[in-house]
Amino acid sequence: MSGTKPRDDMPHSSTPPRWARSRSDYQLIGGAGERAAAEQLVNASWYKCPVPRPMMKTLMQREDTRAARDTVLWYALIVLLGALFAYGWHAGWRYGALLLAYLAYTAVYSGAADSRWHECSHGTAFKTRWMNTWLYQCASFQVLRRPTKWRWSHARHHTDTLVTGRDPEVAAPVPIDVIGMLLNLLGLKSGPKELWAVLCNALGRIAPEEKTFVPEMEWPKMVREARYWLLAYAVIAACAWAMGSVLPLLLLGPVPGMAGAWAYTFFGLTQHAGLPENVLDHRLNCRTVHMNPVFRFLYWNMNYHVEHHMFPMVPYHALPLLHDAVAHDCAPAYASTWHAYAEILPALARQIADPQYYVKRSLPGSAEI
Amino acid sequence: MQPWIEVCALDAIEDEDVMRFDHAGHSYAIYRYDEKVYASDGLCTHEHVHLCDGLVMEYVIECPKHNGRFDIRDGRALGAPVCVNLKTYPARVQDGIVQIQAAV
Numbered sequence: 235m236s237g238t239k240p241r242d243d244m245p246h247s248s249t250p251p252r253w254a255r256s257r258s259d260y261q262l263i264g265g266a267g268e269r270a271a272a273e274q275l276v277n278a279s280w281y282k283c284p285v286p287r288p289m290m291k292t293l294m295q296r297e298d299t300r301a302a303r304d305t306v307l308w309y310a311l312i313v314l315l316g317a318l319f320a321y322g323w324h325a326g327w328r329y330g331a332l333l334l335a336y337l338a339y340t341a342v343y344s345g346a347a348d349s350r351w352h353e354c355s356h357g358t359a360f361k362t363r364w365m366n367t368w369l370y371q372c373a374s375f376q377v378l379r380r381p382t383k384w385r386w387s388h389a390r391h392h393t394d395t396l397v398t399g400r401d402p403e404v405a406a407p408v409p410i411d412v413i414g415m416l417l418n419l420l421g422l423k424s425g426p427k428e429l430w431a432v433l434c435n436a437l438g439r440i441a442p443e444e445k446t447f448v449p450e451m452e453w454p455k456m457v458r459e460a461r462y463w464l465l466a467y468a469v470i471a472a473c474a475w476a477m478g479s480v481l482p483l484l485l486l487g488p489v490p491g492m493a494g495a496w497a498y499t500f501f502g503l504t505q506h507a508g509l510p511e512n513v514l515d516h517r518l519n520c521r522t523v524h525m526n527p528v529f530r531f532l533y534w535n536m537n538y539h540v541e542h543h544m545f546p547m548v549p550y551h552a553l554p555l556l557h558d559a560v561a562h563d564c565a566p567a568y569a570s571t572w573h574a575y576a577e578i579l580p581a582l583a584r585q586i587a588d589p590q591y592y593v594k595r596s597l598p599g600s601a602e603i
Numbered sequence: 604m605q606p607w608i609e610v611c612a613l614d615a616i617e618d619e620d621v622m623r624f625d626h627a628g629h630s631y632a633i634y635r636y637d638e639k640v641y642a643s644d645g646l647c648t649h650e651h652v653h654l655c656d657g658l659v660m661e662y663v664i665e666c667p668k669h670n671g672r673f674d675i676r677d678g679r680a681l682g683a684p685v686c687v688n689l690k691t692y693p694a695r696v697q698d699g700i701v702q703i704q705a706a707v
Binding site: 452 | 617620649650651656657658660665666667668669670672682683684686
């Protein structure tokens with residue numbers, strides 16, 4: 235567990251070191267972590283856009299109303315789309331129509347659960363603590379992320395964002411594994427891995443890499459949660475057996491959790507994919523992307539990703555205002571999701587063979603890195 | 604008994620807010636809420652981030668980096684990712700001036 239004090243006296247590194255790259259660098263044990271520490275990249279001081287304290291206090295304020303409204307709407311959509319799929323299933327819809335209905339359901343069940351998991355992991359969705367906790371547990375189950383492990387891995391991600399060998403949540407490690415990324419559009423690699431981890435945790439076993447960022451006093455909680463999840467899976471399976479139908483398995487639990495991975499991957503890749511690792515400026519290794527209201531509802535404003543990383547205590551509903559306050563000091567936001575992907579896809583393609591490649595962003599008043 | 608150290612005028616800290624105070628090589632966080640003042644170590648016990656940039660919500664200070672929360676009255680860690688309590692120090696207002704009994 236890192237417990238060192240961040241270095242206030244070091245300049246914010248904006249040029250990534252030219253290291254030889256391999257995928258083993260990303261291992262938290264035996265990877266590039268020591269090299270990163272030697273370069274003063276671990277628990278370092280990151281650039282922050284200046285925001286007057288009175289404005290920041292206003293932006294940080296919490297409330298329950300908006301998240302409560304959004305949560306009711308979200309679950310209403312899940313129920314509606316689930317009912318539509320179940321109707322189509324029983325009505326004998328053609329496979330194409332059923333598939334579309336299922337993709338729509340999983341996009342909302344699991345795809346949108348990712349952003350709820352994320353916001354609640356920060357405790358910023360609601361002002362009332364138990365509401366954050368409740369939604370966090372539900373969203374974690376839906377998106378197939380063990381609550382305690384991922385809370386701590388996300389804390390590490392914020393401490394050492396895209397620091398190779400320290401950040402457990404690098405979505406597109408280089409050199410790019412195309413097959414792996416394609417499989418993960420349906421959670422076919424990440425899903426079984428997480429389910430295996432649930433089983434191990436339920437047996438009292440915690441993975442060595444996870445022990446590097448989850449403190450020992452939290453391990454019993456991981457074990458408890460895993461056992462509750464296995465119980466939940468057993469209940470879902472029992473319902474399916476009792477009903478003589480696979481529908482409960484398709485609508486709840488790990489299957490829709492994995493099937494909706496394409497939706498949160500679609501949004502999530504815009505965050506950091508193709509941008510430089512091992513720099514200490516979120517304006518360089520994060521993207522802010524302007525999105526339409528539907529996408530922003532599903533993604534809960536995580537498209538304002540530069541602002542979120544720089545000021546994670548600002549709740550999702552205040553991120554547009556924060557963006558307005560700091561936009562002049564950041565690289566230009568992307569005009570749309572499609573503009574972002576026009577950059578991401580060629581960058582990922584290039585990183586298949588050239589892991590040193592990264593997208594260089596222009597900051598105001600400075601040269602490109 | 605440690606001497607009382609003058610920090611600032613009470614008016615220098617807004618209500619339900621926090622201010623950084625450095626003294627003798629140690630960083631403190633000074634809080635004001637409901638006309639009372641409180642003091643703690645200035646760094647979060649999780650990753651040692653300055654709490655002065657955080658959010659005060661009644662008697663809770665939230666770390667600006669990972670949203671860890673502490674009770675400003677006794678430094679209790681209120682949940683992950685903070686597990687270790689904050690050290691707190693006596694604080695008072697004397698003639699409109701905030702004073703604390705510092706660590707050294």
